Amino acid sequence: MYRLHIANKNYSSWSLRSWVLMRELGILFEERLTPFETGPNSSPFREFSPTGLVPCLIDGDTAVWESLAIVEYLAERHDGVWPEDGAARAWARCASAEMHAGFIALRQRCAMNCGIRARLTDVPASLHGDLTRLDELWSDGIARFGGPFLAGPAFTAVDAFFAPVAFRIQSYDIELGELAMAYSDRLLELSAMQQWYREALREPWRDPAHEAEVSEFATLLEDRRTHY
Numbered sequence: 001m002y003r004l005h006i007a008n009k010n011y012s013s014w015s016l017r018s019w020v021l022m023r024e025l026g027i028l029f030e031e032r033l034t035p036f037e038t039g040p041n042s043s044p045f046r047e048f049s050p051t052g053l054v055p056c057l058i059d060g061d062t063a064v065w066e067s068l069a070i071v072e073y074l075a076e077r078h079d080g081v082w083p084e085d086g087a088a089r090a091w092a093r094c095a096s097a098e099m100h101a102g103f104i105a106l107r108q109r110c111a112m113n114c115g116i117r118a119r120l121t122d123v124p125a126s127l128h129g130d131l132t133r134l135d136e137l138w139s140d141g142i143a144r145f146g147g148p149f150l151a152g153p154a155f156t157a158v159d160a161f162f163a164p165v166a167f168r169i170q171s172y173d174i175e176l177g178e179l180a181m182a183y184s185d186r187l188l189e190l191s192a193m194q195q196w197y198r199e200a201l202r203e204p205w206r207d208p209a210h211e212a213e214v215s216e217f218a219t220l221l222e223d224r225r226t227h228y
Contacts, residue, residue: 002029003058005048007036009200010225011210013112013164016196017067018055021160023192025080029057036207068100071157082158083151091144092151092158095137099161106130110168111213114200115225118172118218131176134165138180148186155190163187167197172218202226 004022006015022029034054037044049056049065057064057073064073075081083089105126123131141150141158150158166187168174176184187193204227214220 002027003032004029005032005034005045005054005056005058007034007045007054008203008205008207008210009033009196010114010203010205011036011112011207012054013107013167014053014067015055016112016164016167017160018057018070020163020190020192020196021071021081021157022074023195024155024160024190025078027074027078035203035205036210067161068096071096071160075157080154081156083145083154083156085145085152088145088151091141092156095141095150096158096161098137099165103130103134103165106134106165106168108213109217110172110174111210112164112167113171113210113214114167114197115223116171116214116220117222117224118214118220120172120174120218131174135176135180138162138183139177142179142183148183150183159187163193166193200225 002022004018006012006019009015019031021027032048034044043052045054045056046052048058048063050063051065053065055065055067055070057070059073064070071081083092105124109120109127138150142148145152147153149155150162166184169176169181169184170188175181188197201224203225
């Protein structure tokens, strides 16, 4: 069985991508969660990940790191990771790569923190540009391939790559166009996303660096996490 190493569900957007894809596609794996640690000499993920980062998928003696590499590794072994249709598959790969490398302002100013509700202090041009592109991209995929997911009727890797954005939209009360908002809600309603959210709220850890990311760009309105 695969072993998937992840970090805190409340914060780790990269971990969510691999986790939600495998859960939604019914790919069995053992979850290993190692919380983030702070400090100059802290690298708790080095024991299993060559980069000291998560996610990292272990398959026997093979370690697969980086979320895009994990997706492609799984696609070689399981059906449904990418859309069957060639045009949809090409679009899905492009959109996933764009998310993997881009949307920098969105990442910086709307750090994933599932358990909070916050109000952004401002929306600079860089963030506005990311949100405009996000709306455009999501709307294009749904219109082009008929929905309800980005590349057609089934949840695939491209949806997993944007799953953390749905939590960001919820946490920071971000407004997009009608198609994009409906899609974000659809992601949040998935059984795997609901499970991730419940478990994120119950986590006992607080990581100062991740908490500071929120306070730098937003005003905290509500904290729905169980442990304080």
